[in-house]
Amino acid sequence: MATFPPYPTHPPYADGPAGGGARHAHWWQRRWVRYGALSTLLALSGLVILALVREQTGTEGFLVGLGLAVLPVPLLVAAFRWLDRVAPGPWRNLVFAFAWGACAAALIAIVANSFATRWIATSTADPASADTLGATVIAPVVEESAKAAAVLLVFLFRRRDFTGIVDGVVIAGITATGFAFTENILYLGTAFGTDQLTGDSGIASVTAATFFVRVIMSPFAHPLFTVLTGIGFGVAALSAERQHVRRVLVPLSGLLLAMGMHALWNGSAAFGGFGFFAVYAAFMVPAFGLLTWLVIWTRQRELRTVREELPPYVLAGWLTPGEPYALGSMRARRTARDYARHRFGKPARRTVAEYEAYATSLAFLRHRGRRGRADADFVVRERELLAELWWRREIARPALDHAARMTAPPVPVVAPPWPAYGHPANPAYNPYRS
Known part of the structure; x- marks a missing residue:
C-alpha cells in the first residue's frame, strides 16, 4: 500500500485559492493564444462543412435536415451530462467535443470518404462496389479516427479533467453526437431533395424512412461506437504513468473495436433485406444495453469511492x-x-x-x-x-x-431483549389492572 505524506492542519495558501504565481510563458504558450487558434480552426471547419452540406442538399434541404437532425441532440447531451454528474467536467470540454465532432471530424470524414470512394471506383474492376467498400471499410476507419482525435486532445491537454472511464465515455459520446448531428443533416437533406424530384411525400417518402432509421431507431449508433474508444482512454487514465504499453494499447484496442462495430453496422444492408434489422436486434441493442449498464455501474462506483476515500x-x-x-x-x-x-x-x-x-x-x-x-x-x-x-x-x-x-437513513430502534426496569417479562402483566 502506498504511503502518503501527513495531512496539513492549516490551509496551504494564506492569500487565496490554489494556483501559485504565474510562470513566464512564450506567447504561443499562453492560454488565449491556444484557445484562439483552436476556435479559429473549428470555426473555419464549420464554415467549410456548412458550404459542403448545403451544396449537396440545397438550401431548402439543408433547413429541413437541420430541423430534423437537431431533435435527438438535447436528449443525448442530457444523458451524457447525467452520467457526468458525480465529477462534472468543465463545459468548455463538452463544447469543444461537440464542435470537433460536428465540424472538424465531419469535414475530415466527408473529404476523406469522397476521395477514397473515387479512388476505389477508378482503380478496381468493379466500380459498382466502390460505395459498399467505402461504407464498410473506409468510412469506419476514417470517421472513428476523426472522432477519436477529440478524445485524444482532451486526454493530452486537459488531463486533470480526464480521470476515468466516465470522463472518456462523456467526451467520446458528446463528440459522436456532434458528428451524427452533421451527418444527419446531410442524409436527411439529401433524402428531402430526392423526394422533391420524385414527388413522394408522407410516411412513404425517403425522408420519413431516413428519419425513422437514423433519428428514431438508432440515434445512439455513433455515440455507441465512439464510446468504446472513450472507455479505452478512460482505462488509460486510470493506469499508472509507468504503464506506457497499457496506456497506448488499451485506447488503440478501443478504437479498433469502435471501427469493427461501425463496419458491421454499415455493412448490415449487404446481409439481405432483413440484414439491418437482424444486426440491430441481435447486436446493436444488446451492446447498447451492456454499455449503458457498464457506465451506470461505473457512476455508482465513483460515488462509493467518494464515501470510502x-x-x-x-x-x-x-x-x-x-x-x-x-x-x-x-x-x-x-x-x-x-x-x-x-x-x-x-x-x-x-x-x-x-x-x-x-x-x-x-x-x-x-x-x-x-x-x-x-x-x-x-x-x-x-x-x-x-x-x-x-x-x-x-x-x-x-x-x-x-x-x-x-x-441519512433512519437508524432502527430495536427493543432490548430484557424486560423494562421494574416490570416482569410476562407480556400479559398490566400494573394498572386491578
Whole structure:
C-alpha cells in the first residue's frame, strides 16, 4: 500500500485559492493564444462543412435536415451530462467535443470518404462496389479516427479533467453526437431533395424512412461506437504513468473495436433485406444495453469511492464527519445546493457545487494514489484541491451537514431483549389492572 505524506492542519495558501504565481510563458504558450487558434480552426471547419452540406442538399434541404437532425441532440447531451454528474467536467470540454465532432471530424470524414470512394471506383474492376467498400471499410476507419482525435486532445491537454472511464465515455459520446448531428443533416437533406424530384411525400417518402432509421431507431449508433474508444482512454487514465504499453494499447484496442462495430453496422444492408434489422436486434441493442449498464455501474462506483476515500480527511480536520456521506450521495448533494440557494442565493449554490466537484476530485486523486497509480504531482494536486475546499468551507460545510442530516437513513430502534426496569417479562402483566 502506498504511503502518503501527513495531512496539513492549516490551509496551504494564506492569500487565496490554489494556483501559485504565474510562470513566464512564450506567447504561443499562453492560454488565449491556444484557445484562439483552436476556435479559429473549428470555426473555419464549420464554415467549410456548412458550404459542403448545403451544396449537396440545397438550401431548402439543408433547413429541413437541420430541423430534423437537431431533435435527438438535447436528449443525448442530457444523458451524457447525467452520467457526468458525480465529477462534472468543465463545459468548455463538452463544447469543444461537440464542435470537433460536428465540424472538424465531419469535414475530415466527408473529404476523406469522397476521395477514397473515387479512388476505389477508378482503380478496381468493379466500380459498382466502390460505395459498399467505402461504407464498410473506409468510412469506419476514417470517421472513428476523426472522432477519436477529440478524445485524444482532451486526454493530452486537459488531463486533470480526464480521470476515468466516465470522463472518456462523456467526451467520446458528446463528440459522436456532434458528428451524427452533421451527418444527419446531410442524409436527411439529401433524402428531402430526392423526394422533391420524385414527388413522394408522407410516411412513404425517403425522408420519413431516413428519419425513422437514423433519428428514431438508432440515434445512439455513433455515440455507441465512439464510446468504446472513450472507455479505452478512460482505462488509460486510470493506469499508472509507468504503464506506457497499457496506456497506448488499451485506447488503440478501443478504437479498433469502435471501427469493427461501425463496419458491421454499415455493412448490415449487404446481409439481405432483413440484414439491418437482424444486426440491430441481435447486436446493436444488446451492446447498447451492456454499455449503458457498464457506465451506470461505473457512476455508482465513483460515488462509493467518494464515501470510502474522504474519511481520512475528516480525521485530519479538513472535512466534517457528515461530509463523506453527503458527498457520496447525489440526493444529498442536491439537497445541499438547494439549502445554500434558499439561505444565501444562487452564488452560494454555485459555491457548494464547486466544493462538491473539488471534493470528488480529491477522492479520486487519493484513490489512485492508494492503488499506486498517482502521477508525480500527487502532493501538489492534493494541496491545491484542499485549498479550494478551504476557501469555500464557510458556505459549503453547513449546507452539506444539513444535507447529511436530512438524507441519512433512519437508524432502527430495536427493543432490548430484557424486560423494562421494574416490570416482569410476562407480556400479559398490566400494573394498572386491578
